[in-house]
Amino acid sequence: MEVEAISQHTSRSFNKDLAGIHNLVLNMGGLVEDQFERAVKAIAEADSELGLGVAESDRQVNEMEMRIDEECRRILATRAPAAGDLRLIVAAMKTITDLERIGDETEKIGKLASRLATVKRPSTNFRELRNLAQHVKGMIRDALDAFARLDVQQGLAVMKADKVVDEEYEAIARQSLTFMLEDPRTITREMDVSWAARALERIGDHTKNICEHAIYMAHGTDIRHTSLKSVESEVRQAGSMKESSP
Amino acid sequence: MLPNRWVSHFAYAGAWLALALVAGIWLGNLAWWLVGALALYLIVTLRNLYYLDRALEKGAPVPSDTRGLWAELFSIVVRLRSKSRHRKKRYRRLLRAVRQSTRALHDGGIILNAQNEIQWCNRAAVRLLGLNLATDVGHRIDNLIRNPDFVSHLENPGGNTVSIPSPAVEGGQLSVQIIPYGRNQRLAIIRDVTREVRLERTRRDFVANASHELRSPLTVIGGYLDAMAHDLDLNGDWRTPIAEMERQVSRMTRILRDLIELTRLESSHGEAPHDFIDVVGMLKFIEREFVSSPLTPRISVHFGSDLALLGSEAEVHSIFHNLVSNAVRFTPPDGSVDVCWERNENGAAFSVRDTGIGIPEELIPRVTERFFRVDPGRSRELGGTGLGLAIVKHALQRHGASLSIRSEAGEGSLFTCQFPDTRLVARGGPARAVG
Numbered sequence: 001m002e003v004e005a006i007s008q009h010t011s012r013s014f015n016k017d018l019a020g021i022h023n024l025v026l027n028m029g030g031l032v033e034d035q036f037e038r039a040v041k042a043i044a045e046a047d048s049e050l051g052l053g054v055a056e057s058d059r060q061v062n063e064m065e066m067r068i069d070e071e072c073r074r075i076l077a078t079r080a081p082a083a084g085d086l087r088l089i090v091a092a093m094k095t096i097t098d099l100e101r102i103g104d105e106t107e108k109i110g111k112l113a114s115r116l117a118t119v120k121r122p123s124t125n126f127r128e129l130r131n132l133a134q135h136v137k138g139m140i141r142d143a144l145d146a147f148a149r150l151d152v153q154q155g156l157a158v159m160k161a162d163k164v165v166d167e168e169y170e171a172i173a174r175q176s177l178t179f180m181l182e183d184p185r186t187i188t189r190e191m192d193v194s195w196a197a198r199a200l201e202r203i204g205d206h207t208k209n210i211c212e213h214a215i216y217m218a219h220g221t222d223i224r225h226t227s228l229k230s231v232e233s234e235v236r237q238a239g240s241m242k243e244s245s246p
Numbered sequence: 247m248l249p250n251r252w253v254s255h256f257a258y259a260g261a262w263l264a265l266a267l268v269a270g271i272w273l274g275n276l277a278w279w280l281v282g283a284l285a286l287y288l289i290v291t292l293r294n295l296y297y298l299d300r301a302l303e304k305g306a307p308v309p310s311d312t313r314g315l316w317a318e319l320f321s322i323v324v325r326l327r328s329k330s331r332h333r334k335k336r337y338r339r340l341l342r343a344v345r346q347s348t349r350a351l352h353d354g355g356i357i358l359n360a361q362n363e364i365q366w367c368n369r370a371a372v373r374l375l376g377l378n379l380a381t382d383v384g385h386r387i388d389n390l391i392r393n394p395d396f397v398s399h400l401e402n403p404g405g406n407t408v409s410i411p412s413p414a415v416e417g418g419q420l421s422v423q424i425i426p427y428g429r430n431q432r433l434a435i436i437r438d439v440t441r442e443v444r445l446e447r448t449r450r451d452f453v454a455n456a457s458h459e460l461r462s463p464l465t466v467i468g469g470y471l472d473a474m475a476h477d478l479d480l481n482g483d484w485r486t487p488i489a490e491m492e493r494q495v496s497r498m499t500r501i502l503r504d505l506i507e508l509t510r511l512e513s514s515h516g517e518a519p520h521d522f523i524d525v526v527g528m529l530k531f532i533e534r535e536f537v538s539s540p541l542t543p544r545i546s547v548h549f550g551s552d553l554a555l556l557g558s559e560a561e562v563h564s565i566f567h568n569l570v571s572n573a574v575r576f577t578p579p580d581g582s583v584d585v586c587w588e589r590n591e592n593g594a595a596f597s598v599r600d601t602g603i604g605i606p607e608e609l610i611p612r613v614t615e616r617f618f619r620v621d622p623g624r625s626r627e628l629g630g631t632g633l634g635l636a637i638v639k640h641a642l643q644r645h646g647a648s649l650s651i652r653s654e655a656g657e658g659s660l661f662t663c664q665f666p667d668t669r670l671v672a673r674g675g676p677a678r679a680v681g
Contacts, residue, residue, distance in 0.1 A: 023386060030392025037411065134416075141413060148389035149381055 017075050018088055022148075024071065025092045025099075028064040029144040032099050035061065036106045036140060036203070040133040042113035043126060043196070051117065054110025061103035065096045084220075091217035095147065098206040098213075102140070105199040105206075109133075112196045119189045128175065129196055132168045135161070136200050136207070143210045150218040155211035159228060165204035172197040255315035262287060298323070354436035358424075362386050362400060362432075374436050376414030387434070396422060403432075409439065419443045447513075454509040457502045464502065468495045497629065504633035507564065508616070511640040518644040520556040524673060525587055525596075528559075532566055533585070542574050543581040543600070550588025554673040555665060561641040568634040569598045569661050575628045577602035577658075594670050597662040605653040613651065614639040638663075645669055 035057045042051035072093050075081060081089055116126070139158050146155040176190040176197075212223055215231075223231040266283035270276030294316045300306040301323050308320040348355060354371030356364055363386050364377070372379055375391055382390060388397045391413060399408040403424035412418030421439045426432050471492045474480060480488075526549055533547045555562055573583045581601035588595060605613060605620050612618050617632040642649050646666045653659035 019386075023389060026389040026392055027394075027397055030388075030394050030397055033392055034394050144392060145390065148385065149378075151381070 014079055014085075017071075017079070018081075018085055021068065021071060021075065021088065021092050024064070024068050025095055026144060026148055028061065028068060028096060028099050029140075029147070031057065031061050031064060032103050032106065033137075033140055033144065035103060036109075036137060039106045039109040039113060040130070040137060042110055043116065043133065044130050046117040046121065048114035048117035051110040051112075051114030054113075055107045058103050058107040061100060065100045068092065068096050084217075087217050087220055091213040095210050095213045098209045102203050102206045105203050108199045109196050112192045112199075116189065116192050116196075122179075126193065128168070128172050129193060129200075132165065132172065132197060132200050135168070136165060136203050139165070139204060139207045143207045143214070146211055147214040147217075150214065152215050152218055155214045155218075156228070156232060158211045159208050159231075162204045162208045165201055169197050169201040251315045251318045258314055259287065294319075352438070354434075356387065356434040356436070358387060358432040358434060360430035362388055365431075371434075371436055374412055374414060374418070374420055374438055376412075400424060407437075409443075412438075412440075415440075450509050450513055453505060454513070457505040457509070461499070461502050461506075464495060464498055468492070468499065471495060497631075500629070501631045501633070504631045504637060508633055508637050508640065511561070511637060511644065514644070516644075517646065518558040518561055518641075520669075521559055522671065523555040523557055523559050523562050525555050525562075526552050526673065528563060529566060529585060529587060532563075532570055536570060536574050541579050543577040543579055543583050543602075545570075545574070545583045545585065547585045548587075550586060551594060552673045553587075553589060553594050553670045555594075555645075556669045556671055557645045558641075561644065565638050565641050565663060566596065568638050569596075569663070572630070572634055573598045573600035573602065573659070573661070575630060576600065581658075590664075593665050593667045595662050595664050597660060599658065599660045601658040604655040604657050604659050605651070606655045607653070610651050610653060614649070 035054055038050055038057075039054045041047065042054065072089050075089060079085075139161050142154055142158045142161075145151065146158060173194050176194040179190045180187045216222055262283055263280070266279045267276070270279035273279075294309070294312060297306075297309050298319065301308050301320065305327065308324060312320060348368040349370075351368060351370055354368060354374045356367040356371050356375075356377075359365055364383050366383070367377055367379060371377060377390065388400055391397075391410070393410040393413075395408050396410045399406075399422065403426070407421045407423040409419060409421050412420050418438065418440045421437045423435045423437075424432055425435065471488060474484075475488050475492060529547055529549075533545055536542055536545055570583070570585060577583055577600045583601075584599045586595075586597045586599070588597075603621075609620055613620065614635045616636045619630070619632050639649055642663055646669060648664050650662045650664065651659065652662075
């Protein structure tokens, strides 16, 4: 294993355990990504069967979460990891919670998609919603890549991208409201649209959390509840410290 | 046997010693002469050893003032050195050529070790998968390409390929094949199949749309024909043409129905659902339908098992119905059709055996192709659409089942559908044989 945060140990099985956790978390991420992609496709193609199928795979994600959780607890109890290893375990445990939440929100989107498939569609075919989903999809991918490569820069980039999600969510909510005011018959549909947008916005937030965990794992700095600017400077500082130390 | 250079070296050293001996006897102080001669020999040897060491370790130039054994040793060093230089140059050239050719490839290639860590990849792989050669070497590939299908394929790759969406190119579709080689090394070949997938979808959409578009005019024509057939004022000469037109319209409707069903099967993704299907009930129903029609061969249905299936009811019905209707169509009225549902070691099998016209052996692999007919004129006459077996094949695939065909021209055929254990469930109640 070449990942820096996982230091080399004399016990090879410990190394293997740690690499295994990292790998399992990313496997779970893959499941969530796939689930998300299908949910988005269900919205775009008005495929109600596909939308309901998303809920099915959420069970898999939940099982995976339990398994990783169990594995992490086992390592904590038997190996008593320290420093970078402990950070890896802690980051993994937090990341799977966020992934599981993303899975839940995705399930919600799938259900909404199957409902939206049965109503009259606007001429734009929910373009705003699809754009937002596309953007969030890229964020999930980049966040998991950052987690895989322990790439702090990419993590920070994703955290910045979350701002766009918040803005687009605002725009969609406003637009839905306008539709509802103009024509009360669209209320049911537009409620679903704003619920879906809300779920996407939540997913964006969870993605941001995953990046925080990745950065914590790579650098050991807890950057929650701090402004992006101070985070960036802190990371830079930590980076230069790391380079100067042998 | 000592090499020549050693023999001459001993001769030379012996002569040197003899010279010292002669000088010592002649001039006195024999011991000093001997010591001096040996010391001189030692100095020359040590000096050459020093040069040899330098030449071997640092590639320093060899001294040119040596003779005999040492000169030969140094020339060996020089020879080896130039040989290895040539070899290195050749390898470097070869490596460059390999690199350039892999770079020119449109397919991506990744070399993986036993832990699925990336060892090397070419430029196409970087482009298709969004990898970064500078940072990703040594990372596990399934950490970066996280698609669940890909991950499970990586764990046990058969000879098959797996199709995944491209993580780097929006809307791109990739086909990945893992090839093991050497000692625990694996090569992943990534092919961009976006165009093929898109073409295939366009073709499917075209067939589906065309079939739908044709259906409504056909309904109108059929409606008028029906009205005309029942019109008592109609000139008697028109009876036969109108009846023929009605037959053709109903045939066309059947073809369109089959086309629509086939495209639906092709475009539905993944496995069939796991709905409960009462096979025994369904087969009895199908049997009744055929028994009641005239001019059919004797049909017998045998239940070796009363297991129920988990699948799509419409598709399974279509499988059974198509196979039975095929058998009935190609069997003369005095023949027989045996339908059987029974359990075996691999799950359960649905089979249809007839004593019909059979299929020539060389044509058996082709019968599931669309619109392929063993005897085109006859099949059309009998009301076949040419799509039945294609539908059966696709529907079976969605149920993880396989179709095997045994046949002999003139003797009859046996069509067997093998369903896997995972699709079977107990129906409850005792087994019954219905004849």
